[in-house]
Amino acid sequence: MVRFENVGLRYGMGPEVLRDVTFGIPPHSFQFLTGPSGAGKTTLLRLLFLSLRPTRGLITIFGRDAAKLAPDETAALRQRIGIVFQDFRLLDHLSTYENVALPLRVQGREEATYRAEVTELLHWVGLGERMHVLPPVLSGGEKQRAAIARALISRPEILLADEPTGNVDPSLARRLLRLFLELHKSGTSVLIATHDIGLMDQFDARRLVINQGRLTVYD
Amino acid sequence: MTGRLRRPGAAAAPAPAPERAGKPGAQAARAGNPAALSRPAGQRPIVPSATVTARALIAVIAIMTFLAGITIGAVSAVSNVAAEWTADIARETTIEIRPGDGLDVEAALAKAVEVAKATPGVADARALDPAATARLLEPWLGTGLDLANLPVPRLVAVSLAATADAGTLEALRAGLTLQVPSASLDDHRLWAERLSTTAHTAMAIGLAVLALVAAATVLCVTVATRAAVDAARFVVEVLHFVGARDTFIVSEFQRHFLAVGLKGAAIGGGAAIALFFLGSTLPSWLSFDRQIDTLVGALTIDLRGYGGIVGVAVLVALVTALTSRATVYRTLRGIS
Numbered sequence: 213m214v215r216f217e218n219v220g221l222r223y224g225m226g227p228e229v230l231r232d233v234t235f236g237i238p239p240h241s242f243q244f245l246t247g248p249s250g251a252g253k254t255t256l257l258r259l260l261f262l263s264l265r266p267t268r269g270l271i272t273i274f275g276r277d278a279a280k281l282a283p284d285e286t287a288a289l290r291q292r293i294g295i296v297f298q299d300f301r302l303l304d305h306l307s308t309y310e311n312v313a314l315p316l317r318v319q320g321r322e323e324a325t326y327r328a329e330v331t332e333l334l335h336w337v338g339l340g341e342r343m344h345v346l347p348p349v350l351s352g353g354e355k356q357r358a359a360i361a362r363a364l365i366s367r368p369e370i371l372l373a374d375e376p377t378g379n380v381d382p383s384l385a386r387r388l389l390r391l392f393l394e395l396h397k398s399g400t401s402v403l404i405a406t407h408d409i410g411l412m413d414q415f416d417a418r419r420l421v422i423n424q425g426r427l428t429v430y431d
Numbered sequence: 432m433t434g435r436l437r438r439p440g441a442a443a444a445p446a447p448a449p450e451r452a453g454k455p456g457a458q459a460a461r462a463g464n465p466a467a468l469s470r471p472a473g474q475r476p477i478v479p480s481a482t483v484t485a486r487a488l489i490a491v492i493a494i495m496t497f498l499a500g501i502t503i504g505a506v507s508a509v510s511n512v513a514a515e516w517t518a519d520i521a522r523e524t525t526i527e528i529r530p531g532d533g534l535d536v537e538a539a540l541a542k543a544v545e546v547a548k549a550t551p552g553v554a555d556a557r558a559l560d561p562a563a564t565a566r567l568l569e570p571w572l573g574t575g576l577d578l579a580n581l582p583v584p585r586l587v588a589v590s591l592a593a594t595a596d597a598g599t600l601e602a603l604r605a606g607l608t609l610q611v612p613s614a615s616l617d618d619h620r621l622w623a624e625r626l627s628t629t630a631h632t633a634m635a636i637g638l639a640v641l642a643l644v645a646a647a648t649v650l651c652v653t654v655a656t657r658a659a660v661d662a663a664r665f666v667v668e669v670l671h672f673v674g675a676r677d678t679f680i681v682s683e684f685q686r687h688f689l690a691v692g693l694k695g696a697a698i699g700g701g702a703a704i705a706l707f708f709l710g711s712t713l714p715s716w717l718s719f720d721r722q723i724d725t726l727v728g729a730l731t732i733d734l735r736g737y738g739g740i741v742g743v744a745v746l747v748a749l750v751t752a753l754t755s756r757a758t759v760y761r762t763l764r765g766i767s
Contacts, residue, residue, distance in 0.1 A: 263766065283677050291674035301669050305479040318675035323474055366674065
């Protein structure tokens with residue numbers, strides 16, 4: 213699904229923050245991306261999410277060379293990838309329901325065609341009673357689950373999550389991990405960026421360890 | 432998600448229960464009083480409208496449209512007044528009969544009126560009687576004049592028809608020279624030329640001011656719109672990251688800012704139109720005397736002036752929409 217070959221990236225004229233990164237994300241896989249703060253996890257996620265272009269190397273996503281994508285093609289591919297940001301990135305003027313429905317709304321779908329789908333997903337992530345409130349009154353964990361639901365609503369083939377348990381207590385972190393595993397069982401490839409060793413120890417999965425811009429894969 | 436995600440069962444992966452938040456607003460919402468921060472499901476605009484920046488942008492647009500509208504109206508009013516002055520003078524001309532030895536002034540006046548009326552292009556000719564002549568001289572010579580004792584010239588007011596041209600005055604002058612030698616024709620050419628020059632100068636100044644105000648309006652609206660779009664950069668980013676095409680994001684913002692522009696322009700343009708409308712109608716409603724009526728009457732503009740104000744309002748709204756479009760595209764290029 214995704215293939216990185218000798219990918220390097222530098223910001224401007226600065227040093228390379230990623231060097232010779234080579235790895236792949238197979239279909240129906242589950243992996244953790246870990247490493248110390250500042251090692252390049254978020255940068256790697258941005259490359260995976262097509263919001264950055266590498267300065268060298270080849271990135272292939274769903275069989276397409278990421279360097280040759282037109283803006284509309286990028287948007288179409290991005291609809292096949294769900295991302296959960298560390299800071300949630302919910303729109304405060306839209307309700308939980310509207311935030312979750314946003315990826316379908318931007319595809320031009322009528323609300324009547326997705327209302328039941330969004331409502332079901334919100335119940336699935338435990339926000340059925342909170343779908344009409346605005347994000348400012350949601351707790352950190354509720355925001356996290358709303359962000360996850362938004363990433364899932366368009367049925368992505370790959371889910372990327374940046375520190376999804378960084379703002380929640382250990383109990384909720386475990387519940388969120390179960391949610392990701394459930395999603396993985398349903399066929400979605402999942403990549404979770406985290407430096408939470410405790411979280412990774414709960415599930416034996418492939419680990420991508422990034423350190424000083426270099427990536428090592430532990431299958 | 433039906434068909435792809437299994438609802439977690441009791442033994443599998445139970446959905447996380449809503450946990451407690453410490454925020455008073457959250458507690459109030461949970462306590463069943465979420466009126467301020469909860470709303471029923473619906474399709475709110477993707478671009479937030481009730482923000483401080485949006486209200487400030489509406490205010491800037493309204494003020495600049497009002498100023499531009501006032502300028503357009505003022506230029507239009509000056510243009511109308513100048514054209515009216517010039518036309519009034521051009522439509523009127525005067526025959527002057529100078530008294531002389533043995534001249535029968537009344538007979539000369541009657542002859543001059545006859546010659547004038549017989550000239551093609553003259554609509555009317557009317558001799559000013561002694562009383563009317565005395566009224567003309569009152570400001571300088573006072574009341575109770577006996578013109579018979581003074582060598583005061585007598586006048587014939589000649590009104591030209593709409594079909595009159597330069598040949599009309601030449602024919603009238605030739606007729607008077609032949610039949611009323613004591614008469615001279617004052618065609619007000621000097622006054623007309625001076626007024627024309629003044630009118631053209633006033634128009635040039637007005638148009639220069641209009642160009643400056645228009646440039647200032649476009650610049651202010653452009654800068655304010657860019658600031659408003661930049662304030663909503665977060666929304667652009669989120670839409671971009673949830674897979675919205677650039678054209679979708681741009682059209683959402685363009686539609687929103689066109690509405691903002693139209694709202695501000697309607698307020699500013701409407702205020703300018705109301706001002707000129709009141710300026711043209713208030714004097715008659717309040718029965719002002721003629722001097723005040725004349726003074727305030729300078730605010731009167733015609734349909735072309737009102738059209739100009741509406742035009743500038745539409746232009747401002749379009750500038751707002753197009754600026755938002757360009758700024759969103761620039762933001763998207765920055766994100767990618």
